[in-house]
Amino acid sequence: MSDNGDFEPKIVQFCCNWCSYTGADLAGSCRLQYPTNTRVVRVMCTGMIHPNMVIDALTKGADGVLICGCHIGDCHYIDGNERMKSRAATIEMLLEDFGIEPERFRLEWVSASEAQRFVEVVNNFVKDIKELGPNPFA
């Protein structure tokens, strides 16, 4: 931890259009403060996030990937987030094979009204990645 003091991680965050991105919007409207380490990418549904996108981000310079989607049962497309959930297991296996710490990838559910939760999720992830240090996969 001590040598990571000045480390500002780059984090790619995928947010689904219907819940988490709206939640992020609400966090902004409420003027809630959270770290600027994440770069939010809006996707229509977490179910469209191919493992390629996660692995590509982590092998090409990102220190972490955070995926936020609707709570299970709330998906705008019925079961997109469940697909993402089952894919997360494959992504973790791939991270193992690529020699990337599985902690650099996280899947969270944030609904459109949960601005406070969005901030907490980002805060926690940034804190954990800071503790983990820079991505060894140069």
Added chain:
Amino acid sequence: MPVKIAEEWLTTCGGCEITLLDVGEPLLEILPELEFVHMPVLMDHKYSGQAGENPGTLVIPEADIGFISGGIRHEENRHVAEEMRKKVNTLVAVGACANFGGIPALANMYTVEDIIKMAYDETETTDAHPVPDDDLPKLEERVSAVSEVVKVDVALPGCPTTPELYVQAITALLKGEALVLPERSVCDDCPMKREKKAVTEIKRPLEKPDWPADKPIEEVRCLMEQGYLCLGPVTHSACGGEEKIPRCIKAHMPCRGCFGLIREGANPQIDMMTALSSIGLNPRQIEDRRAMFNRFVGAQGRLRPLPQRR
């Protein structure tokens, strides 16, 4: 005037050269138009002059078409590849090794120090002795594909590539065209029957598939669906020749992926593991997944030593 051809082999087994000899009758038709000016596997042609009169130089005659098989493992390979690029107009990378690193690129999973230690020191059957280094080209950190070192104009993948592809490539080049293989996967050309039902367990290819001798191939069930790990979905198709039945499938074996990537930038491991998961298989059942999915495509950064966990 015949077209001059130079051929070089780098880190490779020589199978692609054998394939050129294996072309058979079509070779007789195109042979009068070709003149082989340099081919170490067939001709006694010394790099530094026939009597070694120019030590330390590398002389490759000029040619219109250059074939290179094999990847770049050490300094000499790199030197020869660069010299070939200077001396030929059109450079053709032949085989899985030249295009994707091939089998030798499996070594990219380890550091050079580890490989040398294993080869000269740690193996049970080897008496430890010093590593020879006099007048030997230095090993590079990784096995590279030829295209990582010099510009390649035409790619003929495969381990080894096929006689048909050689003929197609040479015929096209004689007309002044470059052969471009269509972007198709092995599954696109595979005639086996797909029922789209998930299997539960991955079998090893040592086990015999359910393949009755009296049934035509169209009525036999897809080997992946039978539980054999087949790299068809993530492998470029071109191995079937005229009849388009993939080579390994014809021999009742699942595809091993020797024709490499379907398109540039693809990663067969990610695609294949995602595909396996989506049909309900757990890729954890597969031994040594990294090597299995990157068996012929370890160069271009796809295989590398795992970083140490901090």
